[in-house]
Amino acid sequence: GAGVSQSPRYKVAKRGQDVALRCDPISGHVSLFWYQQALGQGPEFLTYFQNEAQLDKSGLPSDRFFAERPEGSVSTLKIQRTQQEDSAVYLCASSTQAGDYNEQFFGPGTRLTVL
Amino acid sequence: GNSVTQMEGPVTLSEEAFLTINCTYTATGYPSLFWYVQYPGEGLQLLLKATKADDKGSNKGFEATYRKETTSFHLEKGSVQVSDSAVYFCALKSRGGGSNYKLTFGKGTLLTVNP
Numbered sequence: 001g002a003g004v005s006q007s008p009r010y011k012v013a014k015r016g017q018d019v020a021l022r023c024d025p026i027s028g029h030v031s032l033f034w035y036q037q038a039l040g041q042g043p044e045f046l047t048y049f050q051n052e053a054q055l056d057k058s059g060l061p062s063d064r065f066f067a068e069r070p071e072g073s074v075s076t077l078k079i080q081r082t083q084q085e086d087s088a089v090y091l092c093a094s095s096t097q098a099g100d101y102n103e104q105f106f107g108p109g110t111r112l113t114v115l
Numbered sequence: 116g117n118s119v120t121q122m123e124g125p126v127t128l129s130e131e132a133f134l135t136i137n138c139t140y141t142a143t144g145y146p147s148l149f150w151y152v153q154y155p156g157e158g159l160q161l162l163l164k165a166t167k168a169d170d171k172g173s174n175k176g177f178e179a180t181y182r183k184e185t186t187s188f189h190l191e192k193g194s195v196q197v198s199d200s201a202v203y204f205c206a207l208k209s210r211g212g213g214s215n216y217k218l219t220f221g222k223g224t225l226l227t228v229n230p
Contacts, residue, residue: 003158040223041222042119042220043218044220048216059217091158106158
């Protein structure tokens with residue numbers, strides 16, 4: 001079956017522009033996660049949804065970052081007034097549930113470059 | 116807080132060589148431990164996991180043993196293949212508690228296997 005998909009795969013933005021990154025989780029997966037992976041680093045947790053509820057946004061680096069999942073399926077990560085330090089790969093993952101025994105399945109990521 | 120330290124790369128081996136990638140962790144409580152692999156152009160994939168002390172995770176010829184006394188989870192393979200060339204990430208999730216869904220990753224180790 002289809003895995004987690006993300007679009008666009010690559011995004012170039014000028015500093016100050018707003019961007020929106022989309023994630024389509026595996027059908028039926030209740031939990032959805034966003035991670036940020038800077039160059040040469042491991043992924044870092046940004047936020048977590050259980051259905052449409054955003055239960056943890058502790059990893060969002062600033063109030064310019066906003067995520068939503070209005071119908072409990074597709075999610076969008078929005079970054080306002082992008083800065084060069086926002087350049088990274090943004091990974092989305094989904095799982096059947098969120099617990100420590102549930103595998104997170106990752107999408108291919110969106111590589112954001114801010115000029 | 117939680118953290119993962121893994122062997123810096125890159126690692127370059129010849130086909131059929133023995134592989135070890137070291138991983139140590141710091142965690143509150145008693146975490147679950149994981150190795151993820153990222154092939155070029157693809158998303159992160161779970162390679163193996165272990166959920167309690169002395170457990171051995173294994174998959175595709177790779178193994179790692181959960182060593183609580185040394186807080187380590189080293190990845191090993193007896194005979195690598197060219198197709199094993201990828202970036203390998205060690206990761207953990209806290210067990211129980213309120214944030215048992217967050218994966219904490221190491222920085223990744225790039226492995227290149229030459230024919």
